[in-house]
Amino acid sequence: MRTQVAIVGAGPAGLLLSHLLHLRGISSVVLEARGRDYVQKRVRAGVLEQGTVDTLVAAGAGERLLGEGMVHHGIELRFGGQGHRIAFERLVPGRAITVYGQQEVVKDLIAARLAAGGQILFGVSDVAPEGFDTPHPEVSFTRDTKRHTLHCDYIAGCDGFHGVCRDAIPAGVLKYFDREYPFGWIGVLAAVAPSTQELIYASNERGFALHSMRSPELSRFYLQVAADEDIAAWSDERIWAELRARLETVPGWQLSTGPVLEKGVTAMRSFVAEPMQFGRLFLAGDAAHIVPPTGAKGLNLAAFDVTILTEALAAWYSGGDRTLLDRYSAACLRRVWRVQQFSWWMTTLLHTFEHSDPYDRRLQQSYLDYVCGSDAASTSLAENYVGLGPP
Ligand code: APR
Ligand code: PHB
Secondary structure, eight states: OBOSEEEEOOSHHHHHHHHHHHHTTOOEEEEOSSOHHHHHHOOOOOEEEHHHHHHHHHTTOOHHHHHHOEEESEEEEEETTEEEEEEHHHHSTTOOEEEOOHHHHHHHHHHHHHHTTOEEEOSOEEEEEEOTTSSOOEEEEEETTEEEEEEOSEEEEOOOTTOSHHHHSOTTSOEEEEEEEEEEEEEEEESSOOSOSSOEEEOOTTOOEEEEEEETTEEEEEEEEOTTOOGGGOOHHHHHHHHHHHHOOSTTOOOOOOOEEEEEEEEEEEEEEEOSEETTEEEOGGGTEEOOGGGOOHHHHHHHHHHHHHHHHHHHHHHOOOHHHHHHHHHHHHHHHHHHHHHHHHHHHHSOOTTOOHHHHHHHHHHHHHHHHOHHHHHHHHHHHHOOOOO
């Protein structure tokens, strides 16, 4: 088997890269460990920056997104018994976010790839990227008990945080930067109409809570819990009681409840691997960096990486110019670190830290007040949240 770019992983990064390359006349094969059904049903984040929406629409994978995605022009920060709206239309005119589930993006991209004759091999195992420090890289893998080799010009490691590509790079080449948070999130999907028009980020002594949504009939919630929390300890009743305690803190505001469709614990972590390239292997998305979900940036950052990689590969294939390929890592990392700082900051601002002393808590309250009371501070939050423009 031979292709121009071998892509490991059919998450948003791998699928979008494959489709963007196809639109530039560059062939690729996507190798995915899981089945199609599994990747399409995996519930993940759901906030798209305008730039991500534009990229998906321009790639021809945005029809359902434009029809079903919910465009939001603000978010609410709720604390101290009050809601404070961060008004995008006033602070960052013309810019908004679209609420649309990541698994819907994945479904749309798979459909777009297959309609264009794209090759996605689901359910492969023992994927091994090799020879990427030579002009002839290859990826070997097992499919239907047989071993295969995919020869290629470049390998894109889009296999997420737990993938194999990053670890295939020789020891000592990459530098790692990370931070673990002393808490996790329980994520809940419920069959109930959202109790709010816009997302609510609630800072509360009992811990952070987030009210998000997927559609007029589906709500998505998150609760700050211990990092090693056992989901079995969280009955649906307990989840609703805790969401009420953390969200019903504004006079007259009530939370509607309904059947819980799915719940699970997510770890909170910040992580960056530098550089995002070695020889002919390029890392993109969660394979290279992770952010805590408080800033809603993971998927958007993955989309940004593969847009940069597409431009770089297109310049190489069309005229043999490798300048952009050489600059790939630096171009991505600039954005990666902006988003790292923003996601860390939102997390620190809104969560309860068990060991924080009264002084830390007063600082946090003061910063929350400042962010909501000053246009300079809320504009900073707003412009990072809706997404900074192209590099
Ligand atoms: N071989 C083949 N595929 C693999 C392997 C492997 N060894 N390891 C992992 N994969 C697949 C996973 O099953 C998954 O489908 O790679 C894919 C990686 O997808 P994501 O984890 O969704 O990562 P990415 O595409 O970078 O998207 C980033 O996803 O995790 C969220 O919050 C994150 O929204 C962000 C987005
Ligand atoms: C979500 O809807 O899943 C979501 C929204 C905002 C976040 C994180 C997750 O910050």
